[in-house]
Amino acid sequence: MTATAPARERVLMEGSEALARAAIVAGCRFFAGYPMTPFTEVLEHFAKLLPDAGGVCINAESELEAVGMTWGALSTGARAACGSTGQGLSLMQESFSEITLAELPLVVFNMARGQQDYYQATRGGGHGDYRHIVLAPQDVSEGVELVQLAFHLADKWRNPALLYGDYLLAHTQEAITIEPMSFPELPAKDWAVDGSLSGSGGSRAVTPLGVGKVGQKALGQEGKAQYIATKLPLMEREVRVETGYLDDAETVIVAFGSPAKFVKYAIRQLRAAGHRIGYVRPITLWPFPYSTIAEAAAGPNVRRIGSFELCAGQMIDDVRIGAAGRAPVEFIGGVSTDQSGFGVGRILDAEVIAERLLALHEEREQPPIPGYDVNSYALQPHQAEATR
Amino acid sequence: MPEPTEANGVTTIKSRGTVTIDIDHCKGCDLCIPACPPGVLAMSVEVNHMGYRYPELYPGCTGCAACSYVCPDFVFEVFRFDQPVMTEVPA
Amino acid sequence: MTTTDLPLGPVIDTSSAPTSGARRVEQQKPDLLLTQEHHMCPGCGEPIAVRQFLETITQLDAVDRAIAVAGIGCYTSFSGTMDVDLVQALHGRAPSVATGVKRMLPDALVFTLQGDGDMVNEGLQEVIHTAARGEKITCILLNNGVFGETGGHMTATTVLGQRTKNSIDGRDAEYHGYPILIGDLIAQLQGAAYVARGSVHNAGAVARTQKMFKRAFESQIAGAGFSFVEVLTMCPTGWFIPTPEGPDYMTETLGEVHIMGELKVDGKVRTTEELHAENIHKQREVDDALARGGLHT
Numbered sequence: 001m002t003a004t005a006p007a008r009e010r011v012l013m014e015g016s017e018a019l020a021r022a023a024i025v026a027g028c029r030f031f032a033g034y035p036m037t038p039f040t041e042v043l044e045h046f047a048k049l050l051p052d053a054g055g056v057c058i059n060a061e062s063e064l065e066a067v068g069m070t071w072g073a074l075s076t077g078a079r080a081a082c083g084s085t086g087q088g089l090s091l092m093q094e095s096f097s098e099i100t101l102a103e104l105p106l107v108v109f110n111m112a113r114g115q116q117d118y119y120q121a122t123r124g125g126g127h128g129d130y131r132h133i134v135l136a137p138q139d140v141s142e143g144v145e146l147v148q149l150a151f152h153l154a155d156k157w158r159n160p161a162l163l164y165g166d167y168l169l170a171h172t173q174e175a176i177t178i179e180p181m182s183f184p185e186l187p188a189k190d191w192a193v194d195g196s197l198s199g200s201g202g203s204r205a206v207t208p209l210g211v212g213k214v215g216q217k218a219l220g221q222e223g224k225a226q227y228i229a230t231k232l233p234l235m236e237r238e239v240r241v242e243t244g245y246l247d248d249a250e251t252v253i254v255a256f257g258s259p260a261k262f263v264k265y266a267i268r269q270l271r272a273a274g275h276r277i278g279y280v281r282p283i284t285l286w287p288f289p290y291s292t293i294a295e296a297a298a299g300p301n302v303r304r305i306g307s308f309e310l311c312a313g314q315m316i317d318d319v320r321i322g323a324a325g326r327a328p329v330e331f332i333g334g335v336s337t338d339q340s341g342f343g344v345g346r347i348l349d350a351e352v353i354a355e356r357l358l359a360l361h362e363e364r365e366q367p368p369i370p371g372y373d374v375n376s377y378a379l380q381p382h383q384a385e386a387t388r
Numbered sequence: 389m390p391e392p393t394e395a396n397g398v399t400t401i402k403s404r405g406t407v408t409i410d411i412d413h414c415k416g417c418d419l420c421i422p423a424c425p426p427g428v429l430a431m432s433v434e435v436n437h438m439g440y441r442y443p444e445l446y447p448g449c450t451g452c453a454a455c456s457y458v459c460p461d462f463v464f465e466v467f468r469f470d471q472p473v474m475t476e477v478p479a
Numbered sequence: 480m481t482t483t484d485l486p487l488g489p490v491i492d493t494s495s496a497p498t499s500g501a502r503r504v505e506q507q508k509p510d511l512l513l514t515q516e517h518h519m520c521p522g523c524g525e526p527i528a529v530r531q532f533l534e535t536i537t538q539l540d541a542v543d544r545a546i547a548v549a550g551i552g553c554y555t556s557f558s559g560t561m562d563v564d565l566v567q568a569l570h571g572r573a574p575s576v577a578t579g580v581k582r583m584l585p586d587a588l589v590f591t592l593q594g595d596g597d598m599v600n601e602g603l604q605e606v607i608h609t610a611a612r613g614e615k616i617t618c619i620l621l622n623n624g625v626f627g628e629t630g631g632h633m634t635a636t637t638v639l640g641q642r643t644k645n646s647i648d649g650r651d652a653e654y655h656g657y658p659i660l661i662g663d664l665i666a667q668l669q670g671a672a673y674v675a676r677g678s679v680h681n682a683g684a685v686a687r688t689q690k691m692f693k694r695a696f697e698s699q700i701a702g703a704g705f706s707f708v709e710v711l712t713m714c715p716t717g718w719f720i721p722t723p724e725g726p727d728y729m730t731e732t733l734g735e736v737h738i739m740g741e742l743k744v745d746g747k748v749r750t751t752e753e754l755h756a757e758n759i760h761k762q763r764e765v766d767d768a769l770a771r772g773g774l775h776t
Contacts, residue, residue, distance in 0.1 A: 399488075404772055405504070405772075406493070408493050408494065408495060408507070409494075410507065411494075413516070415520075415521035415522075416722075417521040417522035417715075417722040417723070417725075418722055418723040419722070419723065422723070422726075423681060423682050425766075425770045440521070445490065446489075446490060446491065447489075447491065449491075450771075450772040451504055451772060451773060452682075452768075452769050452772050452773040452774065453504060453682075454681075454769050454774075455682075456505040457527070457685040457686060458527060458679070458681065458685060459527070460519060460524065460525075460526040460527050461526065462507055462515035462526070463507075464505070464507065465505065465506060465507040466503070466504050466505035467497055467501040467502065467503050467504065468502055468773075469500055469501045470500050470501065470502070471500065475488050475489075477488040477489075
C-alpha cells in the first residue's frame, strides 16, 4: 500500500495513520505541525508518507509557524493542512482568523483532549466574525470519509474546515480501507500565486486585507468583513447529522464524536429494555443541526433532552438554541479525562453512560461520576457575596 | 561644482547629462541636493500643488544618476548626452 | 533650508525628456512598480530600497517567477503597488509563509519584505528558524530602528541612546536592554548562505545595496540556502528630525552599531574590522565613480 494509492484491502492501522492517508488520497501535499499529545502521531505519519507522495511535511518550530507555513503552501493553490491539539490550536488563532479572511482552504486537525474544545472549534478562538466548518467523526472509518470531505468543502467555500478528533480517534486501531471518495468538480484556483503573473500588470495578491493590487477592485476593510459575514449563512447548507429512534422517543440525547458511538451503544441497550430514548448526533458541529434538534424536540412524546459531552458543557448551548424551549435541556456529561489529561476518562464507559441516560429518562438525579468530585472547588468566604 | 572654463568674460559649463524632474510627485525631502556630486540641484522657491519645494537643475549635470538613486519618490529620469552640451553664462 | 553656491547659469527646463542626442540611463520608476505614488513620508528610506530590489529582479530576468511575502509596517502598502504575485502575511510571520510557498514552488524566487519591528520583535523566532533550516528564500529587512507605522516606538534594533516614543530619554541598557544585531545573528547560522547589510543614506550606499540584492537573489537561484539583506533606512518622522538630517542621523546612530557590509559570503562570516575597512574603501570608490560621472555597470 503506497501513500497515494488507496488501500483497497482492509489493513489494521491506528486512526492517526488513517487520517493522514485519507488526506493524501484527497490530494494533500503539505503538512506542518508541532508535536503535542495526542496529535503527535498524525504529524509522524504525515512526515513518513508525504515525501513518497511528492509532498512536504515540516516540523515547525512552534504551532504558530506551522500554520504560517501551511498558509504559504495554500497560497500556491496546493491542498495543505496543519494540526495540533486544542492547546496548540490556541496558538494558531490569529492566523485562523486571517486565513479565513484571505479565503484560503485550510484544513485543520484537532486531536483534542476530550470535548472541551467545542467552543474553540465552533465559535472560533480568533478575532472577528468567522466560522470554520467543523466535522466530528465518531470513529476511524468515518474519519477517513470526513477528512476527504473536509478538503472538498474547504476548497468549495474557500473557507477553513476543521476535523474534530480526539485521543481515541488518533490511537484506536481499526481494520479499514482508505477508499477515495469522489466529489463534484470545483473551479480552478486562478487566485493562487505562482509568480507567473508578476510583471504582467495583473499580478495577484492573496491577502486578508480589503485591498489588493492598485487598480483592481477593492472591498475595503469594512466591505471585506461584511463579505465574509455574508458567506457564513450560505455555508449552513453543509450541515450533516445522524439521528436514531426519534419517532417514539421520550428522551433525546445529543452527543458528538467518539463518545457518541458509546452513547449510541448504550441507547441500543436501553431500547432493548423498553426505554424510548432517541439520539441526534451532529456530524458537522458547525453548521450545527439546529433544525434537526428543533424537530426532535417537537416530537410527540419528547419530554426532555440531554446533552452528553466530555467537558463542563459547551455544545449544550447549541442544543438549547435548537430546542428553543420546546423541551428542557439538561447536561448529563462531565469533565472526564485520564491521569495524563490527554485521553478520555471514566465517563466513557457504556454502563456509566447508560446509568446517566436512564437517570435523565426517569427524571432522577444524575448519579455521581466515578472519580469526579463536583465539590472539588470550595467557595471562599470573600466570594460568598456577589460584588456590587 | 562643475569645472567651468572662463574666457573673455564668459563662463562655459559642460553638461554631460540631464534629468527630467517630476515636480508634482516631489515631497521636498531635500535628499537629492547633497547627493548630487557636481552640486547642480537646488530647491525651488515656488512650491508644487502639495505645498513642497522641489529640485531645479543647473548646468553641469554629469548624468551619474545619484539623484535617482536617493530619491524616495521616483522623481528623476536620467539621460546622458551623446555629445556634451555647453552652456555659456555671462560673467 | 538648503543652500548652494550656485546658481551658475539659468535653471534648465526639466519638464520633458530630450528628444534627440541623448540616451536614458535611469528610468523614472522600476518596471515592477504599478505606480510611483505611495504614502511614505518625505525622506523615507523604504521606497529607495524597494526600488533597488524590484530593479534587481528585472535585471536577473526572474520576473515571471517572483513571489513576494509582505509583513506589516509602513511598507505594506507596497503590497498593492508592486507588480509581483504576493501573499500578505501577519506581523512577523512572513518567513513561515514564504517557507510554505517555496517548498511548494521550489523554482520560484521567493522573498519577504519586513521591517525591524515586524522581523526582529514579533517575528524573531521565525526568521532565525527559517535561516537555520536553510530555507531557500531571501528575507529583506527594512531597518529604521523604530516602529514607524504606529508612530515611532522602540524596537529590538533601536540603539542605545536613541530617543523614541517609549525611550524618550534615549535607550538605556539598564532599563531597556540592548539592541539585537539581526544581520550578525543570522550570519552565525549554518543554513544562511549570504547575509548582507546595506543602507540608503547616500547614492554610494544605495549602489552597494543594489549589489547585495543581486548576490542574495543569485544565491537563492543557485539553491545555496537562506539569503538575507538588511537595509538601514531613514525614518525622519519616527526619528522626529527634519528630512535632510535623516542620512547623518542614521550614520551617527543605527549605522554605528549595525555595520554595513556583506556579513557572510560563501559561508564565511566577516569580522567587524574587515567590514569597517571595507566600508571606508568602498565609499571612496563610489564617491570617485560618481564624481567621474556614474556608477552604471
